[in-house]
Amino acid sequence: MTVVTFQVQEEQHLERIDKFITSQNEEWSRSQVQGWLKENLVTVNNEQVKSNYKVKTGDEISITIPEAKEYEVLPENIPLEVYYEDSDVIVVNKPRGMVVHPAVGHETGTLVNALMYHCKDLSGINGVLRPGIVHRIDKDTSGLLMVAKNDLAHEKLAEQLKAKTTVRKYIAIVHGVIQHEEGTIDAPIGRDKSDRQSMTVTDENSREAVTHFKVIERFENFTLVECQLETGRTHQIRVHMKYIGHQLAGDPKYGPRKTLDLDGQALHAAILGFQHPRTNEYMEFEAPIPAIMEETLENLRRI
Known part of the structure; x- marks a missing residue:
């Protein structure tokens, strides 16, 4: 575990503590910070507080950040609407309500879980959580996505996105x-x-x-x-x-x-x-x- 400490500045006086902490690191989500507060991993001047606490100028905020979970992304037999597929690329029509890849709060039921069951082979460039994912669309946005089945395909498709x-x-x-x-x-x-x-x-x-x-x-x-x-x-x-x-x-x-x-x-x-x-x-x-x-x-x- 890692402990980080922040001091509240005058312009941050009376901000909610969950909002204050989230603003310190763009990688931290509000729900993640609220989870830390519930687990008593956050103290203000060495005292535990609730997520609705309003910070005061000079407060010393300490956060004990737990070790990141190592996710095992498993194949799931979820139907896919496939528009095209060969040994290099697969094009799918993602339905509304489906998250593209696993993340906190969405560890299962994602497009990646479905792809891993359907394809078996996906590019590894984006790591364990995002195999094959070249571009994304939001959970409640539906529509077409191209997915790479090997690293060569991933690099070529990513180059096209970069080149517009x-x-x-x-x-x-x-x-x-x-x-x-x-x-x-x-x-x-x-x-x-x-x-x-x-x-x-x-x-x-x-x-x-x-x-x-x-x-x-x-x-x-x-x-x-x-x-x-x-x-x-x-x-x-x-x-x-x-x-x-x-x-x-x-x-x-x-x-x-x-x-x-x-x-x-x-x-x-x-x-x-x-x-x-x-x-x-x-x-x-x-x-x-x-x-x-x-x-x-x-x-x-x-x-």
Whole structure:
């Protein structure tokens, strides 16, 4: 175990302790820190406190960080919707609600668990928890992902992502009526200083982020859009659409409280195109939007 200590500065006075600790290291999640507090691994001036404690200027916070768990990722017989597969690459349509790879709170039932059962062989570049995973989409975002079955394929596909030559088009339902037919959002994205679990448009510790969009259909209070990624930052489409005032419908993190009942953001990775890592042949795949989004669109058309 490792013990780390922090002292509360004047500008942090009266912050909740779980928020204060999370802000000290972007690798620490709020739920992880709250777990440490429940396990009495955090003290303030050598006294144990609860997660709602508000820190005071000069407080000395000590955290006993437990050793990281070594996960054994096991194959699970979970159905996969496979769009293409050969000895180098597999393209799958990930359903809404499925996490891509194991993490704290999601050790089983992930796409990686399903892939390990289906494929047996996956690239090892990203380690035990993320075998074969070249790019990711959020839990409640559905759609197409390319997965590498060996290290050569992984390197070639990753190079295409870096060079911005892959085609990644998403379908989204957003709040408000977008008046112009298309546009480009070129705004850097970094971690939100006030909420380390969220991303935001910022010039501080940010990375280039570019999203192209075009209107597909307009409704009374919503717009159906196609978003094409030029870069692939965490939550990029969700953050960029919020930035221009058109948050994704159903988005629990970046959207308004009053929204469509979708149990997650209305976002689907519909089109994926790339050069085959061995033959260099261009391949493109398209997956229809999930039923819940189709039903939502039908309801909007009736208004």
